[in-house]
Amino acid sequence: MKKSLLYILLYMSLIGMVLSAIFIQPRPFNHPICYNLMYALLVISGVGAPKQLLFLVLAPWYSFQWERRKKHCASGSYRPLVSVIIPACNEEVGLLATVKTILANDYRPLEIVVVNDGSTDRSDEIMRAFLRKYEALMSDIPSYKYVPIYYYYQQNGGKGSALNRGIALARGNIIMTFDADSAVHENAIERMVAYFADPQVMAAAGNIKVGNTRTILGTVQDLEYLFAFYTKRAEALLGTVVVIGGAFGAFRREVFEKLGMYHVGTLTEDIDLTFRLQEAGMKIIYAPDSLVHTEGPTTLRALLKQRLRWKRGRVEAYQIHKNFFFGLQKNLNRPLFWLILPLVILEDFAYTCGALFTIALYIYSFLTLNFVILLSVLFVCAGIYTLLFIENASYRKPIYFVTLPISWFLMNLVIFAEEYAILMAYWTFFCKREVKWQKWKRTGVADS
């Protein structure tokens, strides 16, 4: 379905609901069992609401805190060698674009390590051809401007294995990892390094946005990422960052020297590493001004598979690190393992009820013609996104503000995808069924 057509339909529904709420007397709802059931669903699904509200209240204060911290660090003079690692497996569409956007960054000294994890597509050929051209072109530029690119082809061993190979080849003090389907903002590396001027910062999560936003699915994921990374500020403010996303993360070399490399064989090696960092009491921050655009799944099937992998990976990480929940280990990040992670697990179950409540709410609203609750939910969602759009300069465009009143309807798609992923993740985990890495057809992040 075309995006504009869907928007028109949703707007017409919205107008209909508003008119009904004003002019039509709601029908009475005389089903006490259904009513109580709906009420129970609302209460259970609201478990995560206080946490989300707290995060939304705290999130804007994160940048203020960093403004205050910045003056205590000599970030301008801090320019260590940065190694960028790009693991790639069958990424012929996006790999070269990713390398080029990194080269377009002004930060020096910089080196790029590309690890091809046994690709069977043309990515190896494309990369080698590019390197030949690049070396010829760069032969006469000053050494301080030159960015060496190391390329390594290995047998397929998974993302963790490719990252480990990259770290072994890298020489930098700061190691940044990017996905091979990303478009890196021209100042992203420079801004990220500035945070590491604070010697206590051991790792940082970058700000990831969805690049392919032309489709409905892309727009929905874009809105979802915007919300998720906004609340990440509150996580960072409280020192409880749950995950440093694989699409853009930065680490001091010491992290790998102290904690060891990425664990191979896990579905979400990024969550696993983040948990290990938090167990060791290392400081993780979030860099909201370090931007990278990544490619989101282009089909619903691919989105469901991606979410399933994420959720299953998280459940596996809970299992691996279960001894740290409510633990008393030295250096352990207690707020995370005592409060936030148990709440996240609780939220997973609340999410199930949330999805059921959403369905029940639609049925209730259309049966009774009482749209007040639904409109209230729409209003809260639109209000939150208004603030998010004001906060982010790149979203202050009419095209985004058009989505505001119908943002809740659009978010329903993600709600149900997440719901499916949570249920399937726990189901496959308890049935000990394997979940494999998935690939979807890449189109690149050209429109970012």
Add this chain to the structure above:
Amino acid sequence: MIDDTIDTKKSVNMMYSNRLSEQRVERDFALLETLALHVVHKNCLKSRISAFVTNFALFVASLLFLSILILLFDELPFFVFKIGVLTILIISISYFSSVQAKRIYLARQHRQLTSSRLMQMVYKQPPGCENESKYDDRKYLSLLKQDTAAYLYALKTKVPRKGVQ
């Protein structure tokens, strides 16, 4: 005749080590170019007025937004809607107050580092002969260095321990 020009381009870049100061040097053309003092003062005044107007406009806009929310909260007959409005109101208050706090903080920091203080010091100095000009420049720049918040902080606090705690 009083020589009211200062060439600070080379030295200032060396002096400011932290990023904030670097950004300011990039922005503040008064520090990069040789300008007459009255032009510098005029530019400072202009930037101060524009900052004040922007701050004030933002403050009014956020107050207006919050007032609308409060009005909605008061006028709407539905309890559920009131909860929704209250949620947005809480988030908005936090957001707008953080924006204002950040702007005030940055404005204060800018004022601390602003060149106008350097200029005032220059005015206070007696017109020196040519032999003393290098010495004077160094003196003024050391004064400027003392003014930076980063330098003051470095004097006051210990350098944090590096590496894994």
